[in-house]
Amino acid sequence: MAYKAEIPYGAYWSTPFARWQGAFANLHSLEFAAYTTRKELDRRGIPADAIEHGVLGFSVPQAHSFYGLPWVAGRAGLGHVAGPTVMQACATGVRALLAATQEIEAGLCGVSLALTCDRTSNGPHIYYPNPKGPGGTGAHEDWVMDNFSCDPLGGHAMLQTAENVAAKHQITTAQQHDVVLMREQQYRDALADGCAFQKRYMSLPSRCRIPRSERQPRRSNPMTASVSRQPRVLPISSRSKRAER
Numbered sequence: 001m002a003y004k005a006e007i008p009y010g011a012y013w014s015t016p017f018a019r020w021q022g023a024f025a026n027l028h029s030l031e032f033a034a035y036t037t038r039k040e041l042d043r044r045g046i047p048a049d050a051i052e053h054g055v056l057g058f059s060v061p062q063a064h065s066f067y068g069l070p071w072v073a074g075r076a077g078l079g080h081v082a083g084p085t086v087m088q089a090c091a092t093g094v095r096a097l098l099a100a101t102q103e104i105e106a107g108l109c110g111v112s113l114a115l116t117c118d119r120t121s122n123g124p125h126i127y128y129p130n131p132k133g134p135g136g137t138g139a140h141e142d143w144v145m146d147n148f149s150c151d152p153l154g155g156h157a158m159l160q161t162a163e164n165v166a167a168k169h170q171i172t173t174a175q176q177h178d179v180v181l182m183r184e185q186q187y188r189d190a191l192a193d194g195c196a197f198q199k200r201y202m203s204l205p206s207r208c209r210i211p212r213s214e215r216q217p218r219r220s221n222p223m224t225a226s227v228s229r230q231p232r233v234l235p236i237s238s239r240s241k242r243a244e245r
Helices: 029-044 065-075 089-105 143-149 158-168 173-190
Strands: 053-057 112-116 125-128 139-142 207-209 233-235
Touching: 029 065, 029 112, 053 065, 053 089, 065 112, 089 112, 139 143
Parallel strands: 053 112
Antiparallel strands: 125 139, 207 233
16 A cells, blocks of 8 residues: 655654653653754754644643643644644554544645654642542542553553563563563664764754743752742753753
């Protein structure tokens, strides 16, 4: 089957995958994505008006994520761009690409921006009110930790999924170790010549705005601003484990 949609060479980017609770742990993922998108489009000379449609994918809510793709697009300087927001756990990235492809295949647009972002560090703690519950109490959920530890459909933790797949397809531990060694070698190859391969697509951010709703008083975290101040831009060092002022 022939497809009309294609990803132009070089028209893609990624920020570094920071370690858990590391340098990006307190960044608002949607604001971060919007900032990076604006910077990377400009870096490639892609005009904003060339983009006719967008798809946003994420699996961990952030402040104001209620407004989905249109809000992020507006923050990225693409106020004219609209489109759906998709959320399907680990399949979110694939679904976002498919949604963008289908829009083009259907002839509804010529250029679609597929944008995915997430922050699993410091996930939201959600309370679901229930006035009819015992004592008027409701239910609560730690969005990341609770869902990592239990798939409500399968009734098991995410880690068990890998074990189930290995058992179903009779993948031995030795074969899994072979894959680990191969990935390690590929990673080392990507670091050769001063990370030349990674520099072809990796976006190393230097600044990103944290919105008011995400900030806490300075004494509780050195990365955040006082709630009484206007939003400010914080620099990020790609070489350190935490953002510096």
